[in-house]
Amino acid sequence: MAPDPVLLVEELRTEFASGDGPPLVAVNDLSFRVDRGETLCIVGESGCGKSLTALSVLRLLPRPYGRIGGGRVLLDGKDLAKVSEPEIRAVRGRSVSMIFQEPMTSLNPVLNIGRQIAETVMVHEGLPWQACIDRALAMLKQVRIPEPERRLHEYPHQLSGGMRQRVMIAMALACRPRVLLADEPTTALDVTIQAQILDLIRDLQTETGTAVVLITHDLGVVAEMADRVLVMYAGSKVEEGSAEEIFDAPAHPYTRGLMGAMPHLGEARGARLNEIPGVVPALNARPPGCAFAPRCSQATARCHAEAPPVRNLGSTHTAACWEVGEGAAA
């Protein structure tokens, strides 16, 4: 059996308080694991809860409405969902780091780069300031930013989008975390810069052995980066497997729909893209049974009525669907 996972999430439930009604469930009984040195891609469209999942791991949910309603987030056996506030603060940026989509709003505009990186080191490791600055410089070199000595004294607005994202990665890796959560880190970047950043993340992962949870809506990024893939829809996991399993034989109708909807380079012009009719249901309008059933061309009465079980399709490949795997109609 595989060695113990670095991060193990069991039946995570994230909810939003909604006035007098029952809470709105944004992430519904989600379970996954990430091993050392592995990249897990969580893929889905807006509203599927993938960003909230990452925020839940670090308990960065918007207060007071958001909270973890159930489940466990185990980091080396400790349940992050239940530890005290000081303990989770010690985890953030040190054992588990996060980088976000918009580096401009994630960096403090009035502090220079060196200070921001060094601050992380100082808070978590208590080293003297000069040692922290030295570490900051070392990190800037590790993320291959041009002219790292100069960048130490510059401010976020003086850097381009790609460089800011490198700074974010430097900050995130400064204390050698076990897990890096990357929430759409390249969505706001140009495609050539995206390629640079993805290559950087991959190289750094090989160098440091950090586990990476990469959240994205872009199947191309998944194909480039993922060891394992987790597909989410409306707060639930609909399919999981290794990258090859998912791309070779996508089982869930939503996964297949997504793959068909993306125009790939080299396809014939004029071929209609596979449309998924309808829209993602709102948080408070999720149907009973399978959340995807209203948009699914293969949905049966059972799909609309009962939530589907998780079916095994291969060594590590599972899908939550009535119509796939053993026990399916055809």
Next chain:
Amino acid sequence: MAASDIAAVPATIPGAPRRASRLRRVARRPLPAIGATLLALLVLSALAAPWLTSHDPFEMNVVDRLMPPNETYWFGTDAYGRDIFTRTLYGGRVSLVIGASVAIASTVIGLFIGVLAGYFRLADAVLMRIMDGLMAIPGILLAIALMSLTRASMWVVIVAITIPEVPRVVRLVRAVVLSVREQVYIQAASAIGTRLPRLMIKHILPNTFAPLIVQATYIAASAVLVESYLSFLGVGTPPEIPSWGNIIAEGRLYVQIAFWNILFPSVFLALMVLSINILGDGLRDMLDPRLARRI
């Protein structure tokens, strides 16, 4: 936090009937309702003054001068034996007229100038310099200067208080117009052939209404206060007409022996300004789209 996730949480709860959600909102934030009710009571008392009291505000009963509050004279009498209760109620009318007129006049004028300044760069440079000049003059001094140049009357008071308020409105409107101008839907409107008049009226102006309404309430409160200052100083409402400022001015001499002369008009003045301000705060919270997104 990803914008997509914020969007996934609904701003209002569909399915709940509209009326219920409004009541729920009122219950959660009682202040604006309290402000509105209080203001309504004051307005009513001023309008219904002739029926609420049998005394005449101008009638002098020198025999009964400086009486403390009793059954006949609920708020007592002043130095000329006039019923303070009646005069206070009638004084409310003056404040209401001044407050409403100044608010409306300054809003309308400020809207016009602000839209010109926001949309036409050339007009902007000229108009804003004029507004800057106006703002540099202290409002009360300007009002005093204007009053001393003309005969005292309510109209002059209204004009004198309106002029210093206009720049504030202009600034607000101009800021809204400048930001709305850059919105994509304005470009889209140009692309489909919308001409300037329709662009202004249908697309740009409606964005100014919410902040204007809130600003108008604050201007009304301020106007009521300024009128009372002016009247207190003797350059406001003509002394024959009872206004809270006038009553306080006359009662000032007797504060040690008949404090009720000042007490009641002051309390009413404070209550009116307070209620208008609370109402304005409540409107601002209700109309702010970001705050309104709370579940």
Next chain:
Amino acid sequence: MSASVLEVRDLVKHYEVGGGLFGRGRKQLRAVDGVSFSIAPGETLGLVGESGCGKSTVGKAVLRLVEPTAGHIALEGEDITTLGAAAMLERRKKMQVIFQDPYSSLNPRMKAGEIVQEPLINFGIGTRAEQQERVAALFARVGLRPDQRANYPHEFSGGQRQRLGIARALALGPSVIIGDEPVSALDVSVQAQVINLMMDLQQELGLSYLFVAHDLGVVEHISHRVAVMYLGKIVEIAGRAALFESPRHPYTEALLAAVPVSHPRARRRRTVLRGDVPSPINPPSGCRFHTRCPIAIARCREEEPPLIHGATGHGVACHLRTPTG
């Protein structure tokens, strides 16, 4: 070519930025620096490039939503570059636009039906009743229900709002539509719906599109011809197949290499373009791409390469590469 529905020659747009008191020290932002292309009826020209390349500005300048600094724009054979406001208004019937952001391109205070009706009102087309009918027909054509005319934009999803934008653009019966990143802000599954819709409309109505985008997969899918822009200039322009299968300009090659693969087994170690996109305020001398180009020589630093067209219409702006064929 008088047969083209839209022809652009040497389009230039410069902005003045910065500068202190009295405008000293103002710099020129050369957003578009000499762009030429033409679009035939029923054809889609994809205009692709990274941030700062000027592609959005080209779209806006062609529509005269911003005024070109220099150059010529011809719509259905007529030069519209310097037309006065009233005359330009009349031409707008033939040239419409779809914007990127489905949230800010619709007035949140107007009902959906009013938004789509507004172009008809502006030009006084038909009676109120006829306008209403046309709006209902447009709604149906783009896949919305006619009863949704009474809803406000915030009651629609992103994809539905973009359909509203398309309906509004179709109202006047244009011959060419400028799409300024029309699907970039949409989810993948919704993107597919809108792309399919646009292609269907093109088939049905003979529309031409200027499709400005940064997603190469989408551009390849929808375009007949593609132009690649870098820092205000077109570096390569060719038919779809030619550009994607045999790109000639090093920047096009780098762009295509940077696109993520479509299958994990297709992963390969590729040479990624180094450095950042330079600023359009201070573009590099000579060939603007020379600072990042893997094959740049001394001449590239000194002399700007012209856009040379080959026999098949494939155009490349490079000293070292010629269009094939």
